[in-house]
Amino acid sequence: MTRESSPQKGKGMDIGTVFVYCAQKIGPEVTFRIQRNAFFDIEYSEFARGILEKSDVKYILSKDKIYVVGEDAIKFANAFGRNLRRPMRSGVISPREEEALPVIEVVIKSVLGEPSEKGELCYYSIPGTPVDADFDTIYHQNIIKGFLERWGYKPKPINEGLAIIFSELAEDNFTGIGLSFGGGMSNVCLAMMGVPVFSFSVARAGDWIDEQVAKATNRPVSKVTTFKEAYLNLKKSEGQMNKIEQALSIYYNNLIEYVLKQIKEEFERKAIPEFENPIPIVISGGTATPPGFIEKFREILKRTDFPLKVREVRLAPYPLYTVAKGTLIAAIADKEK
Amino acid sequence: MNSELQVLKKIWENEGKSSIKLISNQTGFGLDYVRYLCNSLTKKGQIKSTGKRGWYKITAKREKEISKRIGGVKKVILPWAGKFLAPKPLKVKSKTKLLPVEEKKLNFGKKIEKVISFLRRV
Numbered sequence: 001m002t003r004e005s006s007p008q009k010g011k012g013m014d015i016g017t018v019f020v021y022c023a024q025k026i027g028p029e030v031t032f033r034i035q036r037n038a039f040f041d042i043e044y045s046e047f048a049r050g051i052l053e054k055s056d057v058k059y060i061l062s063k064d065k066i067y068v069v070g071e072d073a074i075k076f077a078n079a080f081g082r083n084l085r086r087p088m089r090s091g092v093i094s095p096r097e098e099e100a101l102p103v104i105e106v107v108i109k110s111v112l113g114e115p116s117e118k119g120e121l122c123y124y125s126i127p128g129t130p131v132d133a134d135f136d137t138i139y140h141q142n143i144i145k146g147f148l149e150r151w152g153y154k155p156k157p158i159n160e161g162l163a164i165i166f167s168e169l170a171e172d173n174f175t176g177i178g179l180s181f182g183g184g185m186s187n188v189c190l191a192m193m194g195v196p197v198f199s200f201s202v203a204r205a206g207d208w209i210d211e212q213v214a215k216a217t218n219r220p221v222s223k224v225t226t227f228k229e230a231y232l233n234l235k236k237s238e239g240q241m242n243k244i245e246q247a248l249s250i251y252y253n254n255l256i257e258y259v260l261k262q263i264k265e266e267f268e269r270k271a272i273p274e275f276e277n278p279i280p281i282v283i284s285g286g287t288a289t290p291p292g293f294i295e296k297f298r299e300i301l302k303r304t305d306f307p308l309k310v311r312e313v314r315l316a317p318y319p320l321y322t323v324a325k326g327t328l329i330a331a332i333a334d335k336e337k
Numbered sequence: 338m339n340s341e342l343q344v345l346k347k348i349w350e351n352e353g354k355s356s357i358k359l360i361s362n363q364t365g366f367g368l369d370y371v372r373y374l375c376n377s378l379t380k381k382g383q384i385k386s387t388g389k390r391g392w393y394k395i396t397a398k399r400e401k402e403i404s405k406r407i408g409g410v411k412k413v414i415l416p417w418a419g420k421f422l423a424p425k426p427l428k429v430k431s432k433t434k435l436l437p438v439e440e441k442k443l444n445f446g447k448k449i450e451k452v453i454s455f456l457r458r459v
Contacts, residue, residue, distance in 0.1 A: 028446030034439040058436045070436050110436040170452040194456070318443060329449055333456035 009116055010334070011153075012327030013124040014163070015108065015144060017088045017184030017207070018286065021324035022111035025332065032321055033111040038084045039103045040073040042066045060106060067099065069106055083222065090203045091127035091185035092140035105147055115152045121334060122153040123327040125160040127185050131262055133203035156334065159199045161189025163326030168282040168316050176280040179259070180323060181287035183207050186259050188266075192273060198266050204255055206287035213247040224248075234292030252293070256300045267307040278311035284322035288315060340366065344374045345383060345395070349403065354387055354394035 005027040014021040015037075022033045042048050044064045052059050052066065057076075060067040068076050077084040087093065087100035087107065094100045112122070126141050141157050148155035158166075164178030174194035180187045183206045189199035210228065214221040227244055234249060241249060283297065294315045301313060316322040347363050348355045361371045375393050378384045384393045395403075 025446060025449060026442075028444060029442045030445040030449065032441045032443065034441065035436065071439070106436060111438050166452070166456075170455055321441070321443065325445060325449070329452050329456070332449070333453045 007116060008332060010121045010328070010331035011112065011123075012163075012324050012329070012331050013108070013112065013122060014160075014321075014323035014327060015088075015124055015126075016182050016323075017086065017091055017205075018182070019320075020107050020111055021321065022113075023321070023324040023328035025328060030325060030328065032324060033113075035107050035111045036071045036073065037088055037104070037107050038073045038086050039067050039069045039099070040076045040080070040082070040084060041099070042068070042076070042080075060102070062099075062102075067103060069103055070110070077222075089184060090130070090133060090135075090207075091182070091187075091201060092135065092137055093143055101143065104143075108144070108147060109151065112148075112151070112153075118152050119154045120152070121156065121331045122148050123156050123158050123163075123331040123334070124148065125163050125323050125327055126157045127160055128187050128189065128199040128201040130185070130203050131200045131266070156331075158327055158330050159189055159196060160187040160201075160323055161199050162191060162194075162196055163323045163330065164282060164284050164316065165189060165191045165194065165326070166329045167322045167326035168284075169280060172280050175275070176282065177263075179281060179283045180285040181205055181255070181259075181283065181293075182285045183287070186255070186285075186287075188259065188263055190263075190272075190279075192275070197272060198270055200262070200266060202259060202262050204258055205285070209248065209251040209255060209287070212251045213244060216247045217244055219244070228290070229286075232290040234290050234296050236292070252290075252296060253300065255287075256297050257304075260301060260304050260306065264305070264307055272307075275308060278309035280311050281313045282316055282322075283313065284316040284319040286320055289319055340364075340370075341374055341378055341383075344371060345378060345399075348384060348393060348395055353400065354392060357391045357393075 008025040012023040018037055020035050020037050024031050024033075042065065044061070044066055048066055052068070057068055057072045058070070060069055073084055085097060087097055087104040089096060093104060097103075115122075124144055126137050126144075129136060145155045145157070160180055161178040164180055165174050165176065169176045169178070169191075175192050176190075178187075178189045178191070185201045185203055186205045187199070187201045190197045206228075210221050210224045213219075213224045217224070224244060228248055232245065232248055234252060236245065238246065238249070283294065288294070294313060298313050301310065318325070343364050344360055344366075347360045351359065357368060357371045357375060360366070360375075361368045364371070366374070375384065379386070379393070382396055383399045385396050386392065387394050
């Protein structure tokens with residue numbers, strides 16, 4: 001391996017409710033390793049084990065169960081007609097899943113790999129404190145820290161919204177709002193010169209939209225999710241939309257209005273420094289990827305009495321990779337200081 | 338199982354000797370009833386006093402009989418049951434010991450370097 005293509009020390013991780021990303025700089029490229037943060041369990045039997053072996057499906061053995069983890073779990077959930085299980089919920093380790101810890105450990109290890117040296121720096125994203133839910137992120141943060149330390153890394157947490165600012169707002173002196181619309185949570189961070197003024201999260205995001213639409217249209221959540229990910233186009237006019245699309249559009253509106261309302265309330269709660277110039281808002285996350293999302297956001301922002309002057313609202317160029325890229329920048333910049 | 342047998346079983350399980358109070362706690366029988374049962378078992382030569390007040394132990398003769406009976410029974414573990422009885426640690430079944438992951442390379446290198454050098458100056 002040439003020096004040019006050797007991996008640079010320091011890794012960044014985006015630990016999301018639906019996917020886990022690890023970013024590493026190798027030469028001029030950034031390599032992202034991605035794993036679906038999901039699993040599916042089957043009762044242990046030699047027969048089931050044999051089938052998995054033959055299909056070359058990677059699995060985890062437990063006392064009396066077989067766990068299929070990652071992307072393959074979706075296939076099995078569909079084949080068995082059962083819901084996929086998730087080790088994380090609303091941005092943190094799920095208290096509902098007993099097997100959450102061993103599964104999330106395997107998922108993270110699969111993308112992170114071994115450290116290049118003992119004590120290699122690894123920045124990992126954590127959600128902001130939720131303003132509308134009765135839980136905090138301390139347990140989640142410390143469990144992840146424990147895993148990383150055990151594997152020989154030096155872990156450092158970074159707020160998800162701040163990671164977006166590091167990733168996308170260098171030309172604005174790291175001043176502006178970073179917003180991520182993920183699966184379990186929406187994260188907000190307002191920063192001035194790279195220093196967070198405030199950051200928080202709300203427990204509404206992609207999963208919440210899916211659940212509400214499923215209830216409103218009397219369809220299974222998984223079908224709504226699949227439709228949303230594959231076909232949703234928010235640019236369509238209302239007349240062209242079918243029932244699910246209409247419901248999705250309504251709940252997308254509601255989510256954006258809700259997040260903007262929470263930002264306004266945060267301004268009212270805290271003393272905010274004055275910004276000389278209008279600020280940029282940069283948006284990332286899987287829930288923000290359907291065509292027409294940004295236009296919808298701009299439209300709702302326009303009719304909102306927003307407490308700051310906004311210069312522009314834009315979608316990050318690679319919205320799914322933005323947080324991981326930001327954590328990587330933090331790791332390399334920190335290491336070289 | 339009758340009451341005398343229950344008392345005998347408890348003494349056996351408590352490593353061959355036990356007090357009336359302990360047997361009473363373990364069986365749920367009253368203290369006087371346990372004392373009565375112990376007297377009866379003593380008369381039958383099944384147990385005897387240890388010398389300490391309220392404590393009984395199984396007689397050598399009775400112990401021999403029980404040992405003989407247990408010795409005649411072999412503990413059988415079916416070969417296929419072994420793996421279900423022993424708890425298995427979570428382990429990933431894969432040649433690489435890791436789950437397969439999706440990989441994507443993006444040409445961010447130079448942009449990132451600029452940002453990092455800026456951050457280093459701050």
